[in-house]
Amino acid sequence: MAYVGTAHNTAGEHMNPILEATETAPTTVEETVRDYDELHDRAQAALPDAVAGDGVAIPEEVADDLADGEVVRFTGYYRLDIAQ
Amino acid sequence: MSESYVIIGDGIAGSSAAEAIREEAPDADVTVVTDEGEALYNRILIKEFAKGKLPEAPISIHEPDWYDERDIDLQLNTLVTGVDPDAHTVETHEGDEISYDKLLVAAGGTPNQLPVENSDADGVHHFWTFQDARKIREHAEDADTGVVVGAGLLGIDLAAICGGQDVDAKYLMRGDRWWRYALSAEGAEIIHEGLREKGVEPVFESGADHFETNDDGEVVATIDGNGDRHDSDFVGVAIGLDFNVEILQDTEATIDNGVHVDEYMRTDVEDVYAAGDITQYWDTIMDERAQNGSWGSAKQQGALAGKTMLADEGYDVDIEPFRWVSSYSITHFDFPFLSFGFPTMGDESCERKYSDTEWRRLTFKDGKLIGGVLIGNLAPQSKYKKLIKDEAVVADQQDVLLQENFEIDELAIPQEQ
């Protein structure tokens, strides 16, 4: 699992929320979708790793920029899962 | 009587301003006027609709309810035709006058038409609104052959739409590569390959000389500058924007390919502000005037303009000068692309290729990093943006900056910064 955080984060890695991104079919999406360019810089930094791997530990403020269950368009369409 | 805020444009800049104003001023009159027939939607994602990937619903951002709930008067299908700063009124195409205490112009731009024969023929598309996207989608679904003109960030969207809709398309570029002001031949070739994989063929040292039409006035072919004929029952043109400044023409506002604003979004006209794509703003990082054409920047400028309007009206709100490193991604391919800062400016640059789909270029001015392009690996973007914001003098440490993974504390940054 990758870690996308600041060097000064003192919380134990296991305490951070885990972001997972699962590719989804856009044609079936009904709710509002956000594009990568609408995300905060911090969330933009985390998303590519989440897309590439199983899940990334993210700082709380990144979790606050994203919504559990939302769909984001990057190189595909990804449904986000944020486990606290 | 409560004060009145009028906003021209319900794009992301105008809408963000309305939201910021309403949050601080619950009793003020807030009016948003737009010539479009629908409330704020996601302009970034209309290309996905045109590709046939996304349905309409996920592209909407605000339903009309959003305005009702906030007591914001949204006037759709209403074109503002002029501003009278002495009378503090704006005039609409129907001759109505709307009074303002503070006015925000967040009117964006309109795509330029090619100055060539038949550039207004049926089937020649420009791309800015959801309505444009609906027409593009409908046409592209039926089209067999296509041509795209305009080797920049919007042109590539039209090319990707052709690819997504199985239109056999040629992408005509004036120079020897896509976005030649920001990419070297090596970086651009990664994009060209991505286009080819989508079935879109880049054609270099080309460009549209004129279009041929059939008896019904529909485009059938594009003749390029070399005299070559390209069948094209679909044509997409993206050669830049004409900013919607004419409504300010009879005012003292400084207009120069956009409207001049200070770092708080104030124009030169009292009580008139501007935000978003339309601004030539004072960039406090570059110490010069600049213009951005990106969603994030327009959103920040809109929110700041709203707060400045409140502060100038006497509200106790904190305003910070606009200091923003803009970025813009392209995600049509298997690999992502991101441009940040001002990748087409500067007096020095460096670049490196890491793999067939991974490449990076950085630009510097007076020794400071000012922008760049990342292909494949976007991970370093926040570090680069921080260095730009900090105005760090780092041009002498390009080897560190170009390492696949680098940390800011590996750089020796002079202390006086």
Ligand SMILES: Cc1cc2nc3c(=O)[nH]c(=O)nc-3n(C[C@H](O)[C@H](O)[C@H](O)COP(=O)(O)OP(=O)(O)OC[C@H]3O[C@@H](n4cnc5c(N)ncnc54)[C@H](O)[C@@H]3O)c2cc1C
């Ligand atoms: C197809 C496409 C793809 C894009 N992709 C990206 C991307 O991937 N990433 C990114 O960051 N940016 C992207 N952009 C750019 C981004 O969408 C813009 O920078 C941003 O939307 C600008 O917002 P704005 O509010 O300043 O202007 P606009 O969104 O243009 O809004 C201005 C509004 O004012 C209205 N208006 C104009 N004149 C008048 C008048 N006289 N009276 C009343 N109303 C008026 C217009 O109709 C419009 O609705 C894209 C743009 C397009 C078109």
